[in-house]
């Protein structure tokens with residue numbers, strides 16, 4: 001049977017999950033974002049990629065943008081189509097650039113982009129935030145996390161960092177703590193919820209991508225190696241991408257405000273140790 005787009009129904013085998021969807025993916029030029037884009041294309045989606053540097057692979061479209069800059073985000077949004085189905089917020093930095101820059105990219109820029117494109121996401125669409133198991137301390141640091149998330153818009157991040165006394169070495173985990181708390185809140189914010197746009201997070205453990213080398217220099221080899229030893233190996237970008245795209249798909253239509261660890265069981269192992277069983 002012939003369908004639109006010049007396809008036969010048999011061509012759809014294995015592609016139906018995302019066929020006909022348009023997905024915006026940030027951080028598309030490396031690691032998890034690059035694999036997410038590759039898989040989304042294989043599953044039948046159109047992919048609009050965003051990154052500070054150009055991707056090696058061909059995409060449906062690519063827009064260069066620096067997500068640490070409010071002006072660049074305004075310019076990016078002006079160049080995006082009026083309608084698409086999902087936003088995958090994958091771009092992120094390790095913390096080596098300092099706490100302000102890290103918070104700007106990993107949280108305030110991500111949130112600004114998500115809020116700006118929300119009216120363009122189709123009803124039933126999805127936002128998927130790539131957080132980290134490094135952000136699981138959000139509850140223990142609740143007052144600080146609430147203060148960060150409570151700042152409206154895209155603030156002067158240097159001033160926020162100075163006011164809250166955030167040290168350079170904590171920029172990364174704190175940015176992911178804020179991202180997780182905002183994910184839970186945004187799922188119930190009218191901007192998203194009134195149009196049944198789901199907002200979820202995927203939290204990887206250590207993954208073999210270029211950023212892992214930087215985590216090793218920030219956290220030390222011993223910490224990274226012990227996390228990897230708990231679950232037998234580091235993750236790979238192909239381990240993470242399917243979880244991100246599942247949350248974009250209609251199969252995840254009843255999943256909202258969730259955080260999915262994709263870590264080979266690392267978080268469960270740490271919890272078991274803390275709880276003594």
Ligand SMILES: NC(=O)c1ccc[n+]([C@@H]2O[C@H](COP(=O)([O-])OP(=O)(O)OC[C@H]3O[C@@H](n4cnc5c(N)ncnc54)[C@H](O)[C@@H]3O)[C@@H](O)[C@H]2O)c1
Pocket residue numbers: 026027028029030031032033050051052053065066067068090091092093105130131132133203204205206207208209210211212215
């Ligand atoms: N690799 C890991 O161990 C790990 C673990 C937990 C969470 N994560 C998260 O996964 C996400 C993807 O990381 P990855 O492992 O693929 O790393 P990566 O370094 O391979 O990819 C990150 C991408 O983000 C882009 N980027 C950086 N700053 C940007 C900016 N200002 N504007 C636009 N794009 C920018 C980079 O150019 C790069 O293409 C990040 O949010 C990271 O925090 C990674």
